[in-house]
Amino acid sequence: MRDALWAALKTVNDPELHRDLVSLGMIERAEVGGGVAQVKVNLTTPACPLKGQIEGDVRSAVLAVPGIKEVVVTFGAMVRTGGQPALPGVKHVLLVGSGKGGVGKSSVAVNIAASLARDGARVGLLDADVYGPSVAHMLGRSAERVTANAERKMQPLEAHGIRFLSMANLSPAGQALVWRGPMLHSAIQQFLKDAAWGDLDYLIVDLPPGTGDVQLSLTQTIQVTGAVIVTTPQDVALIDAARAIDMFRKASVPVLGVVENMSYFVAPDTGLTYDLFGRGGSQKLGGLPLLGEVPLDMEVRKDSDAGEPAVLAHPDSAAAQALTGVARALAGRVSVQALADLPDQLPVV
Missing domain, CATH: 3.40.50.300 (P-loop containing nucleotide triphosphate hydrolases)
Incomplete structure (x- = not known):
């Protein structure tokens, strides 16, 4: 079931970045037990304007996996930079x-x-x-x-x-x-x-x-x-x-x-x-x-x-x-x- 859970998450795109959460490295944890899926998403900014949409899309995708009855979604955040930091830190x-x-x-x-x-x-x-x-x-x-x-x-x-x-x-x-x-x-x-x-x-x-x-x-x-x-x-x-x-x-x-x-x-x-x-x-x-x-x-x-x-x-x-x-x-x-x-x-x- 774990593989099915990750496959479902791979169908969920970040609405702004237009790539799936798995390939973007935004899924920190995805586990399932007793029919309950635990998913932690690391947003690309704590001020993500579309956090609610991402949560809803994750829930819909995971609940479609046979055997999963409940989804608990939690969030973290990790601001990324495409190159070298502008200044140290x-x-x-x-x-x-x-x-x-x-x-x-x-x-x-x-x-x-x-x-x-x-x-x-x-x-x-x-x-x-x-x-x-x-x-x-x-x-x-x-x-x-x-x-x-x-x-x-x-x-x-x-x-x-x-x-x-x-x-x-x-x-x-x-x-x-x-x-x-x-x-x-x-x-x-x-x-x-x-x-x-x-x-x-x-x-x-x-x-x-x-x-x-x-x-x-x-x-x-x-x-x-x-x-x-x-x-x-x-x-x-x-x-x-x-x-x-x-x-x-x-x-x-x-x-x-x-x-x-x-x-x-x-x-x-x-x-x-x-x-x-x-x-x-x-x-x-x-x-x-x-x-x-x-x-x-x-x-x-x-x-x-x-x-x-x-x-x-x-x-x-x-x-x-x-x-x-x-x-x-x-x-x-x-x-x-x-x-x-x-x-x-x-x-x-």
Whole structure:
């Protein structure tokens, strides 16, 4: 019966990777006794957006095996990388960028990181907006200072299950940094290579707006898995978002998708929906995958000012659910990206 159980599992495909769970090495354990099958599936990310579908497909396939009356499905997760890690211990570096400021890029980056961490991933967050750092404030840790460990490497701070570094925790509050390009390059190098990030599934990088020195330093320094573009729906934002996309493509960084932020507003008193900045404008960006439409929500702003990401403070709100969907869709895109460099047949764990 064990052979029949494994044969049944081989008919179940991962909905995003379009290969069966057995050849992908996602079945950690499959045993049967007394008519009860025990199956453990290792997902390609803790934030798998299609976990429920996979569980249902496994149950249907296994219950079709003669003699099996019950199926117990459990899950683990193992984030894979198609090649060498971007940094020691860091599997994927994901850039969150925008063509212009004011589109909510940092808020999206913080909530992506918080959502992935809540789902069980090991997550780091680098605030690469050196001139206008905001991540520390949004995580409620702006008063803390970065220290060095015994190896004289910067020790990232921690908040909400996220390891993070920000210039706000290295320089006096309110002090302007008047730096030229080489100094920016040196700072980014230190954030990446002189910090004790430890083992991470994802390092989210909140970029400054535009297409300047920081973006070039990052793309030329390490292997980046991909980038996310944050924009609002109106044309003035989309024009600049298109420039950011062009920059990433010239730097050979895959653009994994677009987040349309402030996509619409639902009036709390009437429930009516207003497209304040238009809606659906991200469809003009060359057919890139839409990771999600995030509504304009006052709670997101309040939560950011209070130092707690909206996905944690108000997880049932429309904005938080949209941001959670963005994070999970991004994790799925990363898994698909990694598969391109994996062998056709992976060993069974």
